[in-house]
Amino acid sequence: MSFxxxxxxxxxxxxxxxxxxxxxxxxxxxxxxxxxxWDPSLAFVMGGAVLxxxxxxxxxxxxxxxxxxxxxxxxxxxxxxxxxxxxxxxFGIGWGLGGFxxxxxxxxLGLAAAGTLVFVPAMILxxxxxxxxxxxxxxxxxx
Numbered sequence: 001m002s003f004x005x006x007x008x009x010x011x012x013x014x015x016x017x018x019x020x021x022x023x024x025x026x027x028x029x030x031x032x033x034x035x036x037x038w039d040p041s042l043a044f045v046m047g048g049a050v051l052x053x054x055x056x057x058x059x060x061x062x063x064x065x066x067x068x069x070x071x072x073x074x075x076x077x078x079x080x081x082x083x084x085x086x087x088x089x090x091f092g093i094g095w096g097l098g099g100f101x102x103x104x105x106x107x108x109l110g111l112a113a114a115g116t117l118v119f120v121p122a123m124i125l126x127x128x129x130x131x132x133x134x135x136x137x138x139x140x141x142x143x
Contacts, residue, residue, distance in 0.1 A: 014107045020045040025099025
């Protein structure tokens with residue numbers, strides 16, 4: 001049951017990315033080009049996403065437990081360290097250079113967009129390297 005719920009939510013998310021234009025790297029790059037061909041429409045998409053997420057978290061976390069699953073899995077760390085700074089910096093650089101972030105990249109891969117054939121393997125390699133570095137630092141292998 002949980003798999004089907006997650007699958008449906010993932011498909012809904014992917015459809016939202018396509019409808020909003022976030023799966024088009026040219027639209028994303030135009031949004032980031034403040035002094036050129038700036039396209040502010042994605043600001044409205046992001047604002048809408050923040051509003052929906054804020055409302056959703058408030059509603060969901062007001063429940064005692066999730067509908068599907070035994071408990072909520074929320075992050076416990078609250079300190080800011082090098083990983084918290086480096087991760088978003090690398091994400092932003094990749095987003096600015098490629099016009100993709102992970103969700104839209106995977107959606108665009110399903111649409112056979114040309115840029116994803118390089119971006120998605122590079123993204124997967126980067127995730128693998130980051131995990132290997134994390135495991136080497138802590139001396140543990142993630143499950």
